[in-house]
Every structure is written in C-alpha cells, then in structure tokens.
Amino acid sequence: EIILKVLAQNNFIGRIIGKGGNIINTIKKETDTNITVSSINELNSYNIERIISIKGELDQQMSALETIFSKLWLAYENENARAWHYSTQYYQQQQMMQNFAQHAAMIATVGATGPPLLPMNYSQQQQQQQSMVHQTQTNNSNNSSNKFMEQQPNLSTIYPSSYY
Numbered sequence: 001e002i003i004l005k006v007l008a009q010n011n012f013i014g015r016i017i018g019k020g021g022n023i024i025n026t027i028k029k030e031t032d033t034n035i036t037v038s039s040i041n042e043l044n045s046y047n048i049e050r051i052i053s054i055k056g057e058l059d060q061q062m063s064a065l066e067t068i069f070s071k072l073w074l075a076y077e078n079e080n081a082r083a084w085h086y087s088t089q090y091y092q093q094q095q096m097m098q099n100f101a102q103h104a105a106m107i108a109t110v111g112a113t114g115p116p117l118l119p120m121n122y123s124q125q126q127q128q129q130q131s132m133v134h135q136t137q138t139n140n141s142n143n144s145s146n147k148f149m150e151q152q153p154n155l156s157t158i159y160p161s162s163y164y
Helices: 010-017 019-031 058-109 122-132
Strands: 003-009 034-037 049-055 133-136 147-150
Touching: 003 010, 003 058, 010 019, 010 034, 010 049, 010 058, 019 034, 019 058, 049 058
Parallel strands: none
Antiparallel strands: 003 049, 034 049, 133 147
8 A cells, every 4th residue: 555645834734634624524535535644743943844644545545635735735825925915015015104204304394494394314404404504695784795694494483583
C-alpha cells in the first residue's frame, strides 16, 4: 500500500480540516480514503509544516490529493490577495496623509504675514523669517531711500500703526 504525504503550512491546515473536521470528513467520504493530519504538537520553529497522509487506492488517493491541493491553493491565493490588499491600503493611506500634510502646509503659508501654522525645523524657520524681511519705502524725516525692515505679523489688527 502506498501512502501519499503532503506538506502544508500550518496556517492553511484549518482550511483542510474545517470546523469540527467537516471538510476533511467530506473529502474522506467522497474519495473513500483515510486522511490524517499530523499533530500540531510536532511543530517547532524549524518546522512550520504539517503532514497530510492519504491512504487508499491510487485513483482514490489522486482524487483526494486533487481536492486537498485545490483547497490549499485557494487558501494560499486568498492569503496573498489579503496581504496585497492590506499593503496597498497602507500605501494609499500613507499617500493620503502626505498629500494632506503638503496641502495643509501650503494653506498655512500662502498669503500668511506671520509664521506658518505648522511646526518646522530650524532651516525652514530661518527661510520664513528671511521672507518676512522685505524692502519698503520709508517715510521718515530725513527722506532716506529704501531700508530693510522686518514686518511684524498682524500687529495692525491689535495696535494702531502709530505704536510701531
């Protein structure tokens, strides 16, 4: 008598056994074979596979093997599709967060007279402060030409212009 043995990853064995053994029992009845699965206690960090043993006539074994392979393949495809979906979903979430941060930064800095609303690193703060320094025409008593003055952010809404 020939015994067919199939190695299968432990995480797919549940798809072969089924709840209460209903799937494996159905395969046994349909193919008139004796199918056993090695114990979970035989697993260790070096061996994460379980052995599915199939006993019976050769054509019956082949029929059982075909059914088991189709269920294992379906489980494998579903696992990979789920992993791909989660990694794609994670990537899409990361892209969305990056786009949101970029748009928020643009909204915070476009047309603002003060510092941006979002936190920045030191070099960004220096660039922002340099952009706030601009050349203005002064209207003072000695009629000097252009001077560089630092613009104070939104002070005109708090104090009248005579205070600064």
